[in-house]
Structures are given as C-alpha cells and as structure tokens.
Amino acid sequence: MKNLVSCSIQAPCKINLHLMVGEKRPDGYHDLQSIFAALDYSDTLTFEIVSCNGSFVQHWEVPFEEDCAIPPGQNLVNKALGLFREKTGFAAHLSIHVVKRIPAGAGLGGGSSDAASTLLALNALSGANLAKAELLEMAASLGSDVPFFLNGGAAWASGRGEHLEPLPCPKDLWVLLAKPPFASPTAEAYGLLDESRETGRLEAGEYPPHKPGRLLSPRDLGDVLAGPPEKWPFYNDFLPILSENREYLRLLEKLAISGSAFSGLSGSGSCCFGIFREKETAQKAQKALLNRKIFTELTFFLAKFAEPVLK
Numbered sequence: 001m002k003n004l005v006s007c008s009i010q011a012p013c014k015i016n017l018h019l020m021v022g023e024k025r026p027d028g029y030h031d032l033q034s035i036f037a038a039l040d041y042s043d044t045l046t047f048e049i050v051s052c053n054g055s056f057v058q059h060w061e062v063p064f065e066e067d068c069a070i071p072p073g074q075n076l077v078n079k080a081l082g083l084f085r086e087k088t089g090f091a092a093h094l095s096i097h098v099v100k101r102i103p104a105g106a107g108l109g110g111g112s113s114d115a116a117s118t119l120l121a122l123n124a125l126s127g128a129n130l131a132k133a134e135l136l137e138m139a140a141s142l143g144s145d146v147p148f149f150l151n152g153g154a155a156w157a158s159g160r161g162e163h164l165e166p167l168p169c170p171k172d173l174w175v176l177l178a179k180p181p182f183a184s185p186t187a188e189a190y191g192l193l194d195e196s197r198e199t200g201r202l203e204a205g206e207y208p209p210h211k212p213g214r215l216l217s218p219r220d221l222g223d224v225l226a227g228p229p230e231k232w233p234f235y236n237d238f239l240p241i242l243s244e245n246r247e248y249l250r251l252l253e254k255l256a257i258s259g260s261a262f263s264g265l266s267g268s269g270s271c272c273f274g275i276f277r278e279k280e281t282a283q284k285a286q287k288a289l290l291n292r293k294i295f296t297e298l299t300f301f302l303a304k305f306a307e308p309v310l311k
C-alpha cells in the first residue's frame, strides 16, 4: 500500500448544552459536568509531507482579527505537532495549511479541535498508528477540551473535561450561533466565577436565575436529548457572570424569545446559541437580532449537530 503524503481534516466546533462548574481544585482546574456537542461548522487543516528533514512551514487563513493575536508558542496546532514528534520520533518536513473559520475565545473549542485534528492527521500520515488511549493521553495534556474532539459527536464530560461518555447526537435541529465582537478568555472567565462565588456578588437579582445542584445523570441523558429541547433541564454556570454586561443580557433574552426551542451560552463564552427545529425560523431569528442592533457587531453561524468522527 502507498504511504499517505497528504491529509485534509475538518476540525468541528462544539457547544456546551450544559455546563456545571465545581469548586477550584488544588491544581487550579475545576471539576465540571458538561454536555459537549460537536457541530458541522469547522476549520480545515491540511498536512503535507514535503521532505524528511524535520521542520514545517505553515500557512493560516484567518478571517477573525482576534485569532491573529495567538502567539505561535500558544498555537495548539504547533503544540500538538511538537508533542506528536516527541512521542513518536516523526521527523518529516511538513507543509501545514489551516483555514480558520471558528472564532477564538468564543467557547466553541476551535483551538482544541484543531489540536485533536492535528493528532489524528499526524497519526495517519506518519504511519505511527498510536492506539486511541495514547492519543487521549496526549490530547488531555494539550487542554481540557481536546480529548472530546478525538471522537466528536455528543458526550457527557466530567473531571476537568477529559472523562467522556458518548451520548446520542440531537437530531433534526438547527443551531444558530451568535458571537459578540469580543473574546472571553477561558482562564479569566473561571477567575471571575471563583471571585463571584467567594464574594457572593451574584447571588441577588441575577439573570437567568441560578439553578444550583442541578445534577444530571448521564444514564438518563439519551432520553432527555431525544426529547423536546424546550424541556432540556440544562444550564451554564457562566451565564450570570456574562449577563452582568447589559448588552449580553439583551442578547440572551432576545435569543430565548426568538422562536428558539432552547438557548444558552457555549463554554465560558463569548458565543451564545439558539436551537431551532426549522432552518427558516433560525434565519428569521438572525434577522430580528440584527435589527435590534445588540452590540456593534454580531457574527452568526448556522450549523447542525455532527455525528462522531470515529466509531
């Protein structure tokens, strides 16, 4: 069989349908309980072996200005490549082309997904054929959300996000993503959450009302996800933090009454989403939100839930 010399891979984004954040752990992370769901809106990464002298050239197509600010050392594609080379001794000179569509700092997992796709592509290109357990370990060392993207689909996540149990993908639904014109850096958002808990700052008068202790069991979630989204008992602990910003609050309120069957916040923001049964209703909601002139600029993406990549 001829060896692969190039490989193109779609790196999907995700939303968190549910996100409960526990206390800060001694290692600085937080235990969480979350439902991750991949969408069919993706970055595209292409890797090509151009010779065997152990370096790489990279070309990024980046439509979002804030993405340009990612220093090369923090770029998760480079980190995943470095880690893969270290573990496997894979030394080929590579040309890497990334079409970056998923905005950074949006809670959509773009960087994490790119890292997972890099590991999957390099595993195929190099012929290393690392076992899934090895890829999962490498993924977890790159970031809390990276292991999820090795499989995609929908999953119940616990620990700091690396313990995963597959869930059935919600079917026949449209997801309208609405991204405000700013990023919400993850570490900063967790810091604000800790601070608000320590000071009790958000206990009175917060919107939406907090639903503490809403523990869900992954065993029952298949039925819940297959049921009407209007009845999903999901919540995101970062909602009260971001809704301190009045414009954000307006966006969340408008999304909730836009004809969506369910609406929420992805990860620690900044992207919000609405779930719709009909594409047309989602498109109408997008128009209505634009007419409301919430924020100077809102970016919209319309997507569907994506099935897992690997079985």
Ligand code: C5P
Binding pocket: 028, 029, 030, 031, 032, 142, 143, 144, 145, 159, 160, 161, 186, 187, 190
């Ligand atoms: O794992 P990752 O590098 O994506 O995490 C970025 C930051 O988000 C961490 O440094 C930490 O501050 C915060 N985080 C957390 N608990 C998690 C995931 C992330 O506190 N479960």
